[in-house]
Amino acid sequence: MSTPSPPMSLLAELTHRCPLACPYCSNPLELERRTAELDTATWKRVLDEAAALGVLQAHFSGGEPMARSDLVELVAHARSRDLYTNLITSGVMLDATRLQALAEAGLDHVQLSFQDVDEAGAERIGGLRGAQAKKLTAARLVAAEGIPLTLNFVVHRLNVERVPAMITLARELGASRVEIAHTQYYGWGLKNRGALLPTREQLEEATAAVEAARRAYGPTLVIDYVTPDYYADQPKPCMGGWGQRFVNISPSGRVLPCHAAETIPGVIFPNVRDESLSAIWNDAPLFTLFRGTEWMPEPCRSCALKETDWGGCRCQALALTGDAANTDPVCSLSPFHNRVKAAVEEQRENEFLYRRYENIPEFS
Amino acid sequence: MNNLAPDCVPSFARGHRLREDVVRGVWVIQAPEKALIADPTAAAVLQLVDGQVSVHEIIDRLAAAYDAPREVIAGDVDALLTDLVERKVLAI
Ligand code: SF4
Ligand code: SF4
Numbered sequence: 397m398s399t400p401s402p403p404m405s406l407l408a409e410l411t412h413r414c415p416l417a418c419p420y421c422s423n424p425l426e427l428e429r430r431t432a433e434l435d436t437a438t439w440k441r442v443l444d445e446a447a448a449l450g451v452l453q454a455h456f457s458g459g460e461p462m463a464r465s466d467l468v469e470l471v472a473h474a475r476s477r478d479l480y481t482n483l484i485t486s487g488v489m490l491d492a493t494r495l496q497a498l499a500e501a502g503l504d505h506v507q508l509s510f511q512d513v514d515e516a517g518a519e520r521i522g523g524l525r526g527a528q529a530k531k532l533t534a535a536r537l538v539a540a541e542g543i544p545l546t547l548n549f550v551v552h553r554l555n556v557e558r559v560p561a562m563i564t565l566a567r568e569l570g571a572s573r574v575e576i577a578h579t580q581y582y583g584w585g586l587k588n589r590g591a592l593l594p595t596r597e598q599l600e601e602a603t604a605a606v607e608a609a610r611r612a613y614g615p616t617l618v619i620d621y622v623t624p625d626y627y628a629d630q631p632k633p634c635m636g637g638w639g640q641r642f643v644n645i646s647p648s649g650r651v652l653p654c655h656a657a658e659t660i661p662g663v664i665f666p667n668v669r670d671e672s673l674s675a676i677w678n679d680a681p682l683f684t685l686f687r688g689t690e691w692m693p694e695p696c697r698s699c700a701l702k703e704t705d706w707g708g709c710r711c712q713a714l715a716l717t718g719d720a721a722n723t724d725p726v727c728s729l730s731p732f733h734n735r736v737k738a739a740v741e742e743q744r745e746n747e748f749l750y751r752r753y754e755n756i757p758e759f760s
Numbered sequence: 761m762n763n764l765a766p767d768c769v770p771s772f773a774r775g776h777r778l779r780e781d782v783v784r785g786v787w788v789i790q791a792p793e794k795a796l797i798a799d800p801t802a803a804a805v806l807q808l809v810d811g812q813v814s815v816h817e818i819i820d821r822l823a824a825a826y827d828a829p830r831e832v833i834a835g836d837v838d839a840l841l842t843d844l845v846e847r848k849v850l851a852i
Binding site: 402404448449450452453478480482504505507542543544546572573615620 | 773774775777779781783784788790792793795846847848
């Protein structure tokens with residue numbers, strides 16, 4: 397087999413620790429503990445290996461990456477390898493001193509998440525009182541420093557009506573980009589789907605609001621809009637193809653094709669403690685498993701779109717059909733598509749489970 | 761008709777950089793949440809953009825290096841830089 401093309405971006409999940417507890421967090425249900433985290437020297441080696449392999453962008457994420465005291469050192473190291481550095485943060489731990497240090501280390505971009513524009517709504521979702529004021533301060537600090545800023549809003553049934561105000565806030569805070577991303581229903585999001593999945597009317601209103609804002613702001617504010625799969629007939633492409641563009645490293649060093657891939661049963665999760673990143677990327681079974689189109693069952697195998705959406709999301713196929721190798725059930729051609737349709741019709745709930753260590757579900 | 765004044769000095773906007781991607785053998789412009797491939801012509805121009813050198817001088821240097829008519833180079837440089845200024849990759 398020929399060597400696969402190298403990844404473009406690395407998502408470095410430095411820690412799963414986070415002061416917030418969003419019920420749609422993309423971290424796995426089994427959160428990793430501080431004691432399991434990679435040390436600074438190992439992360440530096442990983443950044444070296446990533447740059448040599450062909451990675452261009454390093455996204456520092458978590459959990460809350462600012463909970464790591466070596467963040468500035470790692471950003472500086474990434475920059476010394478000519479990697480583009482992006483900090484994905486909740487902003488609640490960002491103050492003027494740390495921002496200054498990050499700027500001096502060469503941080504290229506900040507992506508700051510907000511849970512809502514409404515303070516009470518935001519703090520109910522994040523589960524941390526006082527968070528909203530800290531985030532607003534953080535956004536202003538970043539803008540004043542001149543580092544390009546993206547605001548990120550994850551939207552769901554409880555905040556989706558405020559999409560227009562979210563876009564206005566991004567504008568007011570001096571962001572050059574705003575992401576309006578509907579919740580993706582894996583892991584914690586799937587657990588809380590009953591509370592979070594919007595209605596079709598809500599979705600249509602949000603989409604219309606995004607389109608109106610795009611017309612109003614033109615190129616002065618880039619609006620990225622991620623729709624919820626559940627109302628679609630064709631799935632979203634899986635990360636530009638499984639093991640093709642993107643590599644994710646968990647706090648303990650597990651190397652994954654995506655942040656949700658730890659749910660895949662029966663495979664060994666390769667770890668940077670044991671092997672080089674390039675050996676893992678090129679040859680680890682977890683990466684070769686769904687790379688390309690060879691693995692595909694029908695209806696994907698004979699579908700003209702198979703190199704467009706790559707059969708959709710493996711993790712969603714697993715979560716909803718029990719087999720990661722099935723066509724994503726979001727696809728109207730999937731024999732399991734009715735499961736997605738049924739979820740949309742389900743009675744909504746008002747309670748959700750916070751993403752917290754004490755809420756990790758028990759696994760049998 | 762050129763859009764940019766010859767004496768203006770372009771530089772990369774914060775969070776935007778040009779780098780050589782030796783693994784893939786291309787030059788890329790890195791920007792927030794994306795990497796744009798710079799074709800060889802664009803890469804030759806952008807390697808001269810350092811926040812010190814004027815548009816006029818960029819054109820002179822390219823004309824000397826590539827032995828091509830100055831007007832042709834001037835047109836190409838102006839079109840490229842104008843586009844990138846509009847997209848906020850460059851600032852002047
Ligand atoms: S399998 Fe799903 S969650 Fe995983 S990368 Fe693909 S799209 Fe993302
Ligand atoms: S059949 Fe497979 S490849 Fe075709 S649209 Fe559906 S998920 Fe995509």
